[in-house]
Amino acid sequence: MNNFNYSQAGNIQEAIHLAGINENAAFIAGGTNLTDLMKYMVLQPDALIDINRIDSYHTIEATEDGGVRLGALVTNADTAYHPLIEERFPLLSKAILAGASAQIRNMATNGGNLLQRTRCYYYYDVATPCNKREPGTGCSAASGYNRMMAVLGTSEHCIAVFPSDMCVALAALDAVVYISGASWERSMAFTAFHRLPGDTPHIDNNLQPNEIITFIEIPANNFHQHYSYLKLRDRNSYAFALVSVATALELDGDSIKDARIALGGVAHKPWRSIEAEAFLQGKTPTRENFAAAADIIMEGAIGYEHNSFKIELAKRAIIRNGLMALEPASSQLPGAQPSL
DSSP, X not given: OOOXXXXXXXXXXHHHHHHHTOTTEEEESSOTTHHHXXXXXXXXXXXXXXXXXXXXXXXXXXXXXXXXXXXXXXXXXXXXXXXXXXXXXXXXXXXXXXXXXXXXXXXXXXXXXXXXXXXXXXXXXXXXXXXXXXXXXXXXXXXXOOTTSOSSSOBTTBOOOOOOSHHHHHHHTTOEEEEEOSSOXXXXXXXXXXXXXXXXXXXXXXXXXXXXXXXXXXXXXSOSSEEEEEEEOSSSSSOOOSEEEEEEEEEETTEEEEEEXXXXXXXXXXXXXXXXXXXXXXXXXXXXXXXXXXXXXXXXXXXXXXXXXXXXXXXXXXXXXXXXXXSTTGGGSTTOXXXX
């Protein structure tokens, strides 16, 4: 790990000022991803600016319309177990608890979760070419061991996947990201925050230099009764998803009034298909209709030598999770989950 300067900021303006006078600076909150990248010499900031003392972003509050506003500095653990989240947005709680270990959730922050870098083996190995780490050097994963890599939204420059579980649920719940700069504030739809690799895979999101995420807001919805988060991985303990699915349904009698489906582990960002969600509206929540939606979601998927299995796995996971969302409580019981 290289030497660096360390400072603490008491407010947004001070944090951004400190970043502005240090060309190669990084903000640090929980640091669960940043410190790993520094240890592996993937990132070598000259200055770390600690933003944990900015008290106004450590809160979770209900909004007037029945939604919730999550402070960017609230930990993942405090978010998952907060009464407002468990009551109004249980899908988010389930997704957070499916990710990482308890120790990491106790440190990791909501804002930091959005800013995770890919866990691609080659990105972490500074001895190998990687367009995300060093643009123009090539993508080692495309012709290497790519079992964990993306099958949707890839480009010749990068096939890495975004690792977050929390963000899959936030995408499904139509969250909004609030951002502050030196003299401005702005908001952005969550689905527009992360980027596909294209020809600039080193740019993960649409946050501008010296901007800070302040809040994440989830609008009111009626998805608290029928929801499920399914994470398929190599082992049930701490592991990244091969495929994950966040499903939220609003039912009107025997038909689907509204639906949200977001996937993780398959693309450079949480993956949603508005077409598939529109298809399900007015349909009955049957295996056949979820299968048709799965085909729409996975249209255009491209597998590589070691990860082609993800395409069929994702389709089966979408079907299974749709059926699980009909009875969230019973789907948690042993033997009660529909088979893949």
